[in-house]
Amino acid sequence: MSSLSGNGKKITIVIFTVIIIGIGILLSSGLNNQEIIENTIQEKSSLSDAVLVGGLLPLTGDRSTRGEDYKTAIHLAEQDFNNYLDELGAKWKLDVIIEDSATSPVIALDKLASLNAKNIHIVIGPQSSAELRNIMSYANYNGMLLVSSGSTTPTLAIPNDNVYRFIPDDATQGKVLARLVHDEKITHIIPIWRGDAWGDGLKDVFTKEFTMLGGNVDEGIRYHPDVVEFSSSVSLLAEKVQQSSDKYELDHIAVLDISFTEAVQIMQTASQHEILGDVRWFGSSGIVKDTQLVEDRISQQFSEDVEFTALQFAPSKSDKYEKIQSLMESELGRVPNAYAFSTYDSVWIIGLAILQTQSTDMSTIKETIPDIAENYEGVIGSTKLNHAGDLDNSNYELWGVKNSEWIIVGKYDSSTDSILKFMIDI
Known part of the structure; x- marks a missing residue:
């Protein structure tokens, strides 16, 4: 099943070697590019048989649903690249x-x-910050x-x-979350968050940004990532909301849930506390499009009742995006996460770096990837990396739950630094 092979990728050739630097770049000579590539590969290639690349995915544990998405994406990209x-x-x-x-950071x-x-x-x-921190x-x-x-x-x-991340870091997500909450006339936030590298980092950015906007x-x-029972944490959350209601109106109080x-389980337990259903809830990329939340009757109803709104990175939508989404959705039986x-795209960029350099040497590939990424127009759109080796593009979508489904309720455009909320009653 080929989805992107033979789709008009153009290749630049310079100084007697094949240098593939992305989609949409013209040949520097007028010669037939396919013929030159074939001749150069036959004459210059030092690669043969299988070139091995690793994949470290959360196929079990808290991120297992997303692990299935990652695995499906890798297999599809691997097949498409090999067809190429x-x-x-x-x-x-x-x-x-x-x-x-x-x-698990340890197992990773x-x-x-x-x-x-x-x-x-x-x-x-790996695909979580806690794992990455432990293995870097x-x-x-x-x-x-x-x-x-x-x-x-x-x-x-x-x-x-020695790390590239084809996803924006949470500096922007924290800022956009703070602005979203502030725009909703919330002045007091009570966070409940996963106590790991990801949760701590996003909570800290949000706190800084929201405080700068005048919020409290x-x-x-903060709960441990291994916790599976949340009655004590949620009871404390209810107490905090109740105490805050003595100082702030309930319309100006909200819960920020930073979790996977x-x-x-948090929402199931929260549904047992009336006060927690009387305030808005906001969330993050860690839960958006999670199938368990909308399939569970209690958490689904609670999320709708509190107008739960969360952010997730927004790929640029294109024909390529729609095609790959359709193929993955067919394989998974659901829409994959962003x-x-x-x-x-990561598979393609790694593959193109190996093809360009005709090498599997780590240092060589590391040096080559930023140039490949800067010129490659991927399924997500631009794959250009910033000075830290993270994705430069930082657009976001706002998601909510309605009629037992995840729906897009707004978007953040980094080019205009603006939030647009759609006229949808969630």
Whole structure:
């Protein structure tokens, strides 16, 4: 099943070598590009057989639903890229060896070491900030390159490390969340958040931005990522909302829930506290389009009752995007989350870097990826990276729940620094 092979990708050739720097770039000579590529590959290529790249995905654990999305995206991109290599007459194939990180920083490190033992030094993943923080030192020390499309904490936006993230960090998400809440006339926020690298980072950015807008942020409730029962945390949350109502009107109080799939359990428990259903709830990219939240009757109804609104990175919509979304939706039986499209593009960019350099050397690929990314027009749109090696594009969509479905209720455009809310009653 080929989706992007043979779709008019154009290739620039310079100084006797094939240099593929993305879609939409014209040849610098008037010669037939397919013929030149085929001849150059036959004469110059040092690659053959399978070129191994690693995949470190959360196939089990808190991020397992998204892990399925990532895996589907990788397999589709791998197939499409290999079809593209066939068209070029290349004698090698890209083969992504996937390991399950179980959404665990500890297991992620073990699986990364396993990939290293197989002499695999370029890895797609990990896809959570907690995992990435725990394995970065190992990757740097052992000469491994990590390409994530799920880690977003600003604290890991580090220039010149061995990490690329084809997703914007949460500096912008925190700012947009703060502005969204402020625009809704909320003056007092009580956060409940996942106590890991991602949750702490986003909560801190939001607190800074919302305070700068004149809002007040309660100390809130920080829970351990391994917690599975939330009665105590949610009871404390209810107490805080009740206490805050003595000082602020309920219309000006809101809960900010920064969590993964455990938001389902949090909302189930919150539904037992009347006061928690009397205030607005806001959320983040960690829960948007999560199928469990809308399939569970209690969390679905609660999210609609409190007009739950959350943010997620917004890929640029295009014919390519629609095509890949349709293929993944057909495979998954549901619409994939936005980060899956970044994962798809990550496979292509890594593959193009290997093709351009005719090398699998980590340092060579690391040096080449930013140039590839800057010129490549991916499924998500621009894949240009910033100075820290993270995606430069930082547009967001606002999502809510209506009639047991996730729906887009607004968007943030970084080019105009503006939030547009759609006229939808959620």
